[in-house]
Amino acid sequence: MSVNRIIMAAASVTADDYLSHSLKSGQVSCLLLGEDDPLPSSFTDTTSKTTLNTYGNVTTSATKYKTGSRSLSFPGGNAWLSSQTASSFTFPGDFSILFWIYPTTLSGILMDFRKKGTEYSNNITLFRSSGYVTLYIDHGYRIGSISPVPVNEWTHVALIRNSGVITMYINGVSQGTYAMTAYLAPADSTRPLIGGNGFYTTYFGDSFTGYLDEFVVLPFTALDLTPLTLI
Secondary structure, eight states, X not given: OOTTOOBOSSSOOOHHXXXXXXXXXXXXXXXXXXXXXXXXXXXXXXXSSOEEEEESSOEEESSSOSSSXXXXXXXXXXXXXXXXXXXXXXXXXXXXXXXXXXXXXXXXXXXXXXXXXXXXTTOOEEEEETTEEEEEETTEEEEEOSSOOOSSSOEEEEEEEETTEEEEEETTEEEEEEEOXXXXXXXXXXXXXXXXXXXXXXXXXXXXXXXXXXXXXXXXXXXXXXXXXXX
């Protein structure tokens, strides 16, 4: 089995898949499964490496989930998760960010490395507008999904850098690439926001509304996104 290869896409992936077999827990930077009930105002992820704070009424849901028995539920408005461990989202080289979303509205920010009133070229912002998923980085809109991501349906989203090229995948299908070798990092120690606007934290209309499950950050490339066994 190859340590640096994961097959992910449109079938169930469990916590055991991330924490056993070829992918050991020591190689995962952040893993959010949404299984806590209730969700504490401050908590650590499944790997115990990343601390996050909840803002607004981010909870967990037992009615909508992709795997396990619960997911993270985002009501929109003034609600998001704020990482307190920027090092988990700091990428000098290859990385992978993978997660499932079940949006209930057409727009909203999924993840934002910017801080209030400030953005740097190495800040990642991933958002939906009119259903389309877009990567904003290096002060520009760099990759957009080929078609809108539907509401009220689970969709797998992945952002991966391999040898200086960032690729965005929707359900395992490449949506485009952007060449960028720069060191990527959150703008400060309270970023990224997951589900919220890091730049305009008082503009609540940008918050994600829906459900998020199996949020994974890896400090290497997930080389294969076509379904669905660890190799």
